[in-house]
Amino acid sequence: xxxxxxxxxxxxxxxxxxxxxxxxxxxxxxxxxxxxxxxxxxxxxxxxxxxxxxxxxxxxxxxxxxxxxxxxxxxxxxxxxxxxxxxxxxxxxxxxxxxxxxxxxxxxxxxxxxxxxxxxxxxxxxxxxxxxxxxxxxxxxxxxxxxxxxxxxxxxxxxxxxxxxxxxxxxxxxxxxxxxxxxxxxxxxxxxxxxxxxxxxxxxxxxxxxxxxxxxxxxxxxxxxxxxxxxxxxxxxxxxxxxxxxxxxxxxxxxxxxxxxxxxxxxxxxxxxxxxxxxxxxxxxxxxxxxxxxxxxxxxxxxxxxxxxxxxxxxxxxxxxxxxxxxxxxxxxxxxx
Amino acid sequence: xxxxxxxxxxxxxxxxxxxxxxxxxxxxxxxxxxxxxxxxxxxxxxxxxxxxxxxxxxxxxxxxxxxxxxxxxxxxxxxxxxxxxxxxxxxxxxxxxxxxxxxxxxxxxxxxxxxxxxxxxxxxxxxxxxxxxxxxxxxxxxxxxxxxxxxxxxxxxxxxxxxxxxxxxxxxxxxxxxxxxxxxxxxxxxxxxxxxxxxxxxxxxxxxxxxxxxxxxxxxxxx
Numbered sequence: 001x002x003x004x005x006x007x008x009x010x011x012x013x014x015x016x017x018x019x020x021x022x023x024x025x026x027x028x029x030x031x032x033x034x035x036x037x038x039x040x041x042x043x044x045x046x047x048x049x050x051x052x053x054x055x056x057x058x059x060x061x062x063x064x065x066x067x068x069x070x071x072x073x074x075x076x077x078x079x080x081x082x083x084x085x086x087x088x089x090x091x092x093x094x095x096x097x098x099x100x101x102x103x104x105x106x107x108x109x110x111x112x113x114x115x116x117x118x119x120x121x122x123x124x125x126x127x128x129x130x131x132x133x134x135x136x137x138x139x140x141x142x143x144x145x146x147x148x149x150x151x152x153x154x155x156x157x158x159x160x161x162x163x164x165x166x167x168x169x170x171x172x173x174x175x176x177x178x179x180x181x182x183x184x185x186x187x188x189x190x191x192x193x194x195x196x197x198x199x200x201x202x203x204x205x206x207x208x209x210x211x212x213x214x215x216x217x218x219x220x221x222x223x224x225x226x227x228x229x230x231x232x233x234x235x236x237x238x239x240x241x242x243x244x245x246x247x248x249x250x251x252x253x254x255x256x257x258x259x260x261x262x263x264x265x266x267x268x269x270x271x272x273x274x275x276x277x278x279x280x281x282x283x284x285x286x287x288x289x290x291x292x293x294x295x296x297x298x299x300x301x302x303x304x305x306x307x308x309x310x311x312x313x314x315x316x317x318x319x320x321x322x323x324x325x326x327x328x329x330x331x332x333x334x335x336x337x
Numbered sequence: 338x339x340x341x342x343x344x345x346x347x348x349x350x351x352x353x354x355x356x357x358x359x360x361x362x363x364x365x366x367x368x369x370x371x372x373x374x375x376x377x378x379x380x381x382x383x384x385x386x387x388x389x390x391x392x393x394x395x396x397x398x399x400x401x402x403x404x405x406x407x408x409x410x411x412x413x414x415x416x417x418x419x420x421x422x423x424x425x426x427x428x429x430x431x432x433x434x435x436x437x438x439x440x441x442x443x444x445x446x447x448x449x450x451x452x453x454x455x456x457x458x459x460x461x462x463x464x465x466x467x468x469x470x471x472x473x474x475x476x477x478x479x480x481x482x483x484x485x486x487x488x489x490x491x492x493x494x495x496x497x498x499x500x501x502x503x504x505x506x507x508x509x510x511x512x513x514x515x516x517x518x519x520x521x522x523x524x525x526x527x528x529x530x531x532x533x534x535x536x537x538x539x540x541x542x543x544x545x546x547x548x549x550x551x552x553x554x555x556x557x558x559x560x
Contacts, residue, residue: 216546286491291528292542
């Protein structure tokens with residue numbers, strides 16, 4: 001009967017496990033047609049029910065309940081206007097109403113927004129949109145409105161706006177109808193910075209709001225990495241035995257140095273034509289290049305010295321090779337270490 | 338100047354150069370003698386003896402004992418004669434018989450029992466009360482054959498650390514000796530050393546981080 005349509009397909013198309021497919025191929029059964037032509041009892045004996053069941057399902061002899069992929073339900077609020085609007089205050093008022101409506105719906109479903117799109121359809125059928133994102137799921141109208149306030153001036157109403165629509169394009173489960181005791185006390189130890197983060201991101205861009213986290217890397221340049229503003233930094237901490245200066249210069253700056261002996265710390269440092277007499281010094285701390293990061297670093301050895309000038313300034317300087325090999329001195333960091 | 342603390346690849350996953358390579362480099366650099374101290378083992382001594390004969394660089398027979406007492410102190414021991422060498426072998430056999438293959442369990446009491454004719458050098462890390470207690474013990478056992486090792490680590494505050502250790506040792510009437518804690522013969526062997534360390538700690542070189550044998554000078558330097 002109807003088997004002809006799939007007879008030329010490889011047996012793999014029957015959703016069989018790789019081991020079964022391999023077993024069938026070893027028997028010389030490569031196409032569904034060949035499989036259907038075989039007698040069933042030996043197949044069942046050899047491969048179990050799987051082959052027979054899949055074949056029956058493919059040919060329609062046995063039924064298979066399928067679960068359907070459901071279109072996710074995106075929460076939204078929309079408001080058409082009888083008269084086109086264009087005044088900035090009106091836009092803000094409309095936004096507030098849409099937000100109130102949307103957030104009420106979200107509360108019923110215990111959701112919070114992560115990304116919100118506000119779309120304005122103009123009378124000339126063009127659409128203007130602004131998008132905001134939040135660091136944590138939220139449905140606080142006041143907070144979201146503040147974020148939109150930063151962006152609304154970017155909307156060009158043209159000859160007027162017909163319809164406004166607010167779409168929560170990314171939502172997350174969020175259940176915070178009941179505050180904790182800490183909220184009631186008012187003096188919560190760890191202030192929730194997520195709202196501040198949202199406002200900074202909206203104003204300066206996501207790339208410019210970050211936290212610095214320590215990285216267990218040999219090279220000072222790579223000992224810090226940028227992470228998201230709300231990421232908890234727990235796992236990697238910097239060992240106290242390896243003090244680092246408050247500021248790293250990138251790139252390091254060439255300096256002239258007078259040292260009393262080849263292996264001694266600097267006695268005088270000249271940086272940007274300024275002369276610093278060194279009162280105290282500690283070192284060297286020897287740092288090796290990370291050969292697994294780059295071939296150029298395989299032979300790299302730096303001797304770092306922490307030095308203090310007569311005026312009390314701390315400098316972090318290094319020599320990029322032993323003096324006998326013509327090592328030059330660089331200033332890499334400034335400040336307390 | 339003599340390098341007293343050299344680890345060969347007979348310390349499994351610790352050192353990364355063969356005795357042959359180490360003695361060849363030492364001879365080229367102008368060393369007159371090399372102290373081979375593998376961890377709880379004398380396995381490298383035979384090869385080291387051959388290499389010493391071939392290169393003319395004298396072999397100082399030694400061993401590093403990792404004790405399982407509080408603070409897990411480590412000692413370098415150097416037998417001064419054949420009888421002391423026999424006692425050292427005996428102590429290692431006893432230690433290895435106590436636990437499964439590949440490990441060795443030794444305590445201060447074992448060192449005290451077998452220490453006749455051994456020169457003892459205590460390895461130091463931080464100048465603290467633990468070190469002071471270990472130094473006292475060492476002095477009790479070793480008498481005037483006991484020493485405290487000073488090793489440059491090339492870390493911040495290194496000079497202050499060494500001065501403090503020396504003062505502690507002097508307080509316990511234990512003289513100090515300098516060791517280099519050599520793990521490989523040429524600087525370029527550091528790559529293999531990092532790989533070996535990663536295998537020992539069951540991690541990848543990338544995520545080794547501060548666990549690496551990072552303080553330098555682990556290769557042989559000219560005397």
